[in-house]
Amino acid sequence: MKLVKLLTLDDSENKKITSKEILTLVVKAMPEGGDVEEIVKRSRVLKALKSANDTNLVIEDADHEKLVACVKGFKFGAATIELAEILGEVLNARDAPAVMQAAE
Numbered sequence: 001m002k003l004v005k006l007l008t009l010d011d012s013e014n015k016k017i018t019s020k021e022i023l024t025l026v027v028k029a030m031p032e033g034g035d036v037e038e039i040v041k042r043s044r045v046l047k048a049l050k051s052a053n054d055t056n057l058v059i060e061d062a063d064h065e066k067l068v069a070c071v072k073g074f075k076f077g078a079a080t081i082e083l084a085e086i087l088g089e090v091l092n093a094r095d096a097p098a099v100m101q102a103a104e
Helices: 019-028 036-051 061-073 081-091 098-103
Strands: 002-005 008-010 016-018 056-059
Touching: 002 061, 002 081, 008 081, 016 019, 016 081, 019 036, 019 061, 019 081, 036 056, 036 061, 056 061, 061 081
Parallel strands: none
Antiparallel strands: 002 056, 008 016
C-alpha cells in the first residue's frame, strides 16, 4: 500500500485548491474514452479518493499505479507551483506505515 499526502493549498488568487479535487478530475477524465476494465480500475481509485481523509490517501499498490498513469497521461492546461506540489506527492508516494494499512 502507498501513502499519498493530500494537500490543501492557496492558489495565486487565494482560492483553496485540494489534492482530492485535482486528482478526482484527472482520474475521471478520459478524452479518448475507455473500456470496461479501464472504468473499473479508475473507479477503484475514485473510491479511495472519496473515502480518504483530508490529509492522507492510503491506496493499494495497483490503484496507485493507475493513479500515477492517469497523472502522467493527463494534459494539463496550466502549470502552477501548487499543482506541481500535488502531483509530486502522487509521483513520490511512499509505502504506507503498517499502522495506517491496518486502519484501512
